[in-house]
Amino acid sequence: MSTGTIAVFGATGHQGGAVVDALLDHGAQVRALVRNPRSDQAQALAARGVELVAIRADDPASLVTALTTVQGFYFMTPEANTLEEIEAEIRIGTALVDAAAEARVPHVVFNSVFGADRESGVPHHDSKHRIEEHLRKSGSTASMIRPTAFMENFASVMAPSREHGEIVLRLPLPADVALKMVSIRDIGRVAAALLLGTAEAPDGVIELVGDELTGPEIAAAFGARAGLPSRYEALPLTVLPNEFDQAMFRQFAELAQNPSDLTAIRAIEPATLSLAEWIQATNWTPPTAPAVS
Template identity: 55%
Template structure:
């Protein structure tokens, strides 16, 4: 397919890390980008404007502002998120419906929705089921849409640790060590989404689950240990360790019911040959573990 880099591509929530990754990928390919933002006065918004991104302020609850922001664009990227710490899945769904309806009103010719891996497999995970509902709304909307389904973000791994204990890197997750976890970098979500937005590739059947690596807990710990120059070990935690986060608990319970994520990594590499594995992400992120006493 021919690319559409001469047209304008809209990116919702351009100040979010994933929206930012899409914008980075689009700008690197010479695309004209319209960033839909909720805070035009932020430092991040000014930074995007300085890079040549056209910024448009939007309110998700204002249908007119959304459809006006999408008028005349060649393609549109969006994802949905839970607002704050409320775990408001219904609110996330309303957000997505508003964006889909705005794209219909504006007759956007090409839409890419960043959903989640496993959304199509009755996971029972609330934050997955809400995205599946939006996928179904898109499928019925009449829009030409691609569903990008990322697996676990590599970028979130540091929030789980790892730590250094007695000269050893230790990683703990509520996942048995015999179950491998598929991983993807946010950078690659952006690059793959940009490819679809530009019309440079098509996903078979209009949807693709994406991953760049597949590792057990011990293998993830070893990758961090190698970067730190230290031995490493993995410890599996019980699900009860996530009692304060029902959404994460539901996700890790589903992950234990293999196979959960089912991305075809080789197929992903056809679309994005430079997709990062975990060691590549660790090197590029500048990750360094804090060693007690140093």
């Protein structure tokens, strides 16, 4: 097990934060690379014993300095929703890869996305494919983790509703398509295991799939928790706000044609959550029924 400092870029976000949580649970020394050490999120990390190092993505020297002497480096790239943001994402990702190579970091873990092994036509996924390719060519020892859809989305943008005594789930996926998903907690645990050397990714890649269920099966899992009948409604892709999201859900349907090996992630993190376990672990409660006018 690695006993040196592990650097994390993206530590104030959800996925990076889960990596920090898992590393601290193992007693690791964590160095967070942050733009603003005075932010509330950064100070909350410092209060937990995380070392803060200020960096600028457009300043290679600051990146190399921040990565000097670390034993491992986890990074993810900023969320991108426009072509301009995607180009910025690629610049940041390649700058981090170059800095890790120059600092001779022993092991780099890149938080990519499921399906990034090839160009897919999904702009904000293809950007990660390009960063993966750059990382492979850098000469660094690296692992790619490729998460699928987050279970946490069912607590926000994909949350089921309660209507007329039923739990109703609506997604822009055909009813016979199985959605691959994983909890953010488990993304962090797998990344930490790789960084600490307690596990290895086969061929340098691990696709993070904790569960895969069709829309009706997902609705039934929430209905079982609520003690209510459930119903699933497949929506057209046009309900999505932009072409990026439409392309992403189109890719979800395409990737569903190949069932995942659900034992792969559990070989690294045996306690990986299924959707039913995530629902229980998060103490999900059904939404309040709408008032009758």
